[in-house]
Amino acid sequence: MTIEKYQQETKGYTMTTVMAEAARCLLCHDAPCSAACPAHTDPAKFIRSVRFRNFKGAAETIRENNALGSICARVCPTEKYCELACTRTEIDCPIDIGGIQRFVTDFEQNANMDILKKGPANGLNVAIIGSGPAGLQAAATLLTLGYGVDIYEKNEKAGGYLTYGIPEYRLPSDIVDIEIQRILKLGANITYNVTVGQDITMAALKADHDAVIVAAGASVAKTLPLFAGNPYVQSAVDFLAEVKSNPTGVDLPANVLVIGGGDVAMDVDTTLKLLDVKNVTDVVYEEFAEFKASDKELAGTQKQGVTIVDGYVPTAVNGNTVTFKHRQLNSELTIEADKIILAVGQQADVTNLGIELENNELTHGGFHTDDPKVFVTGDLAQGDKTVVVAVQKGKKAAEEIHRVLGGQTND
Amino acid sequence: MIKKDLSIDFLGVHFENPFCLSSSPVGNCYDMCAKAYDEGWGGVVFKTIGPADFEIDEVSPRFDELTKEDTPFVGFKNMEQIAEHPLEENLADLRRLKTAYPNKVLIASIMGTNEQTWEELAGMVAAAGADMIEMNLSCPQMTSHAMGSDVGANPELCKKYCEAVKRGSKLPMMAKMTPNITDMVIPAKACMAGGADGIAAINTVKSIANVDLDRKIGLPIINGKSSISGFSGKAVKPLALRFIQQMRDAEGLENLPISGIGGIETWEDAAEFILLGSSTLQVTTAIMQYGYRIIEDLTNGLMHYMAEQGVDHLSELVGLANKNMIPAEKLDRDYKVLPYIDWDKCIGCGRCLISCFDGAHQAITWDEATRRPTVDPERCVGCHLCKLVCPVDAISAGEVVMKAGRVGTAASKEI
Known part of the structure; x- marks a missing residue:
């Protein structure tokens, strides 16, 4: 699947479909979504504005509370914050708050709104x-x-x-x-x-x-001592930065091993698949029940066909061959890969x-x-x-x- | 699949079911009416036929809709007038329809410009094979003020034209009322006095559905301008039911035969019109939005309702609700019904709290920790706004409480 196709699949709301989603919102008295937003973007207020067709007012609420509203709309793990708190969940499923926020910030952009204003200079x-x-x-x-x-x-x-x-x-x-x-x-x-x-x-x-x-x-990427100086190894941040600066020109082999289970690892996994890497195997220290990556990213990665193996730690490395042992079970796993990407955190x-x-x-x-x-x-x-x-x-x-x-x- | 007899007799004509196309864009030619019959409609009111010399010249575009959130067609505005086909073509279509569908009911809607043309049109549609005549006294968007709702609002003209139609034909005839009037009983009585056998109600409500905010023109825009025209669809159902009730309740109009019209989309809408006194029903807006196929669920749903009610003949249901509508001054004001909040169903959105404070009597308190509302029985007046706004039906009618000093017992109240 190409990046273009992926983006098409995740295309945003239209004026009609966003009204349908906003109409699902219960417009709670004490809106737990707004209380749950770390950035205080105030979804309860901007969704209510959408419900009453005040799209510009919705954009003001988002932008005045969050200077990166368009970005958060796309990357925020909403299921851990506002959508986790959503009262609608007790009826069926939470309001797609990220999707509504994306619609509003796109509207803001299309309307050429300049919401944030520079304050009078205070000399500092x-x-x-x-x-x-x-x-x-x-x-x-x-x-x-x-x-x-x-x-x-x-x-x-x-x-x-x-x-x-x-x-x-x-x-x-x-x-x-x-x-x-x-x-x-x-x-x-x-x-x-x-x-x-x-x-x-x-x-x-x-x-x-x-x-x-x-x-x-x-x-700065963290590494694992086992992999020091290994020519097959690249860090996740370096890999992602390389792809960002050269989206189609990165030369990749058919068989890549990823180690790590956070959102960055999921980003690496999905990026590899979108660049047509045939076999992507991600071995993760945590078991699925304790996974760090957001459910959305994990599901997206699995949908791309990445093999995710949970609960294993690397114990021995020989060039491009890595041996893992399960943290609880008496189980061993050896994987040979053409390239190894470490997504084990940053410092x-x-x-x-x-x-x-x-x-x-x-x-x-x-x-x-x-x-x-x-x-x-x-x-x-x-x-x-x-x-x-x-x-x-x-x-x-x-x-x-x-x-x-x-x-x-x-x- | 359930099978019940939906047939009903109305003005001496037998309908296999009460559902008819109303006189409108949905019954504009032979092919449309034939398809509607094929799909199961019991009758057709063919789009209003006018005199040969009255030329119809329509605008483009000609419709608009009222929406709410993402719901289209909450209401529908229409600027079309009467049939635009030549008189001879319309009469030929009537003849073909009656020949091809002898057992279906064919109603000709007509609209004259004076007594003579009303009388002539009545004779022509009778000769073409119509089973019944509907007089269009109510189209609100005619380009002539001698036609349409301006006539329907004038009882003398109504009576005079009914007499003319009755001179032109012996067919059963119903007069179609305009709602653009305070008291429909007056023209209805005038029409009955003029010889009408029944009443069709309601035609569309004069409206402006939307205004283009940049151009400052109502919709639809026709070369920079717009016009007031008829509004229909779900939004007008309550108005239609009210007019029908008022006519059925009027002295001298008891058991008035009515063909009910106004926002019918579902079998439940249909049943409401029947219970308030309609024998047959007419539909346009829902067909324009969804097509003739809605007849399947109208008829099947109505059959299931009849079965639930233990009724074998539709006529047994006609008008059953009329007697239960009484003047406001006669309602029992001795008690209040407290709402009962089921905390297991409650999801804690607090909408009842907001509406009770801002729109009612500040009778609900809120536990911030548990996110649950509680009703104060002293402050509560039993208005049930909370019940209406609750998104999960957690609020129902609870304890009945007699007002202080009133005679009677709470247990005797039919709440």
Whole structure:
């Protein structure tokens, strides 16, 4: 199946079908969906707006609460958040909140709406290291509050994992580009190809700004000692980035082994199948009952014909041959592959940024570091590592800076 | 498959079932009516035939719909007038239909411009083989004010034209009423006085269904303009039932023979019209949306209803609900029925809470932790708005409570 065909299969609502879905919504008094959205995108309010045909109002609700509303509409694991809480589930199945959000944000785009407005300049400036979802949301929130924002991005394009990680079939790059353009239009300055701590010092950023937010994410692939130096091995993040920058030109063998069971592993699996790799086998440490990947991604991956083996750990590697043992059972599995992709997690790289992390995040909650002028957000702050939670953390970190620098918070 | 006798006699004519096409776009030519007969319709009211010299010239487009959420055709607006085919062609179609379908009922709808043309048309359709005549006194979108609903709102003209039709033919005749009037009893009585044998009601309601917000023109748009025209479909059913009840209830119109029209889509709609006094039924909008095939579920559903009611003849059901509609001042106001909330069925959406506060009497309280509503029996007036808005039928009629100082017992109340 090609990417185009996949996208056709997941095409969005029409004006008529979105009304049908919105009409299923019970419009609850205490809307558990809205309480369950980490980014406070307020689905209860925007679905009610759709129900009363106020599509522009719906777009305002989404955009004012979530500067990456179009992206979240496509990649948010809604079944873990808003849709898990949906009261409609007690009748049949939850409202397709992600789908409605996608319709509304597409409507917003087609109507050329400019919802977020730059706040009156307050003379304060904030530097943000990293332009992934948390950094972008922090930028948007600060800009609407009147701050100047300078973003420092180590890559040549903005977006972080949105641009270099999440596959095209799940998140088309033009959607990411549009969201970034909105934030640029709001007044963010982005300097590309600059690694803070290497090309420019943290001290210099601090000297020029009233606060610095480290939103560098966990962008470096973890590996497993067994696979050190193995020429058959590529990391999931490298593989996904390679496909994103060269969607059709990546040369792939017929038989690929993937190790890992998170959403990133599912992205790798599905991407391999969409690139016509004949045999994709994914061996996963967790058993299905404890799976990390979202049900939606797991189901999508299985539908593509990927063989997923759960509950096994790699115990021996000999070149392109990997032996696994089951975690509970006396069972062994040996797989020979032409290529091995490790999707076993990522870690942060905060070299020369003067930040203390443990297990790739702050040892305490919140966004403050030991340096009163330096904050973290995104993956480096405690909490889930999803896009929607990155948005939440970006917003909260920005509001915290606003509070510290003498402004007023929204909540 | 169930088999019950749906036949009924109306104005002396035997119908194999009460369902007829109403005079409208759905019965505009031989082929349409033949197909409807083939699919099981008991009768056809052929699209209104006018005088030879009255030229019909229709606009394009000519329809509009009222929608709600994703539901189309909640109501339907139509700008078509009467039959656009030449008079001779219409009469020829009537002759062919009667020859090909001798056992089906063929009703000719006619509309004259003055006494003479009414009388002449009546004679012509009788000669062509029609079993019955329906006088169209009610089309609200005619280009002549001497025709259509302007006539139906004028009792003197109604009577005069009924007399003319009766002079033109001895066929049984029903006069089709316009709802664009406060009291339908007045023209109905005028028509009966003029010789009508029964009444058909209702024709469409004058309407503007939608306005194009950018162009500031009602829909449909015809070269930058629009017109008021007739509204039909499900949305008008309550209006039709009300007019029919009022006529059946009027002094001097007891047991008025009625052909019921207005938003009939299902056998349940049909049964309601029958219970309020309709002997035959006419359908257009549902056919325009779904086709003649809806007759299968209209007839089969009605047969099952007859079986459930233990009725062998449809006529036994006609008008059974009329006596149970009484003036507001005669209703029993001595008690209230508290709603009963079944917490096992309740899913905690809180819609009852919102509607009770914002639209009723602030009688429901909400437990935020359990997400369950509770009714305060003192504040509750028993309006049952909560029951209507509940999406899972968790709210039903509960305890009957007598109002303070009233005579009688709660147990005696038929709630």
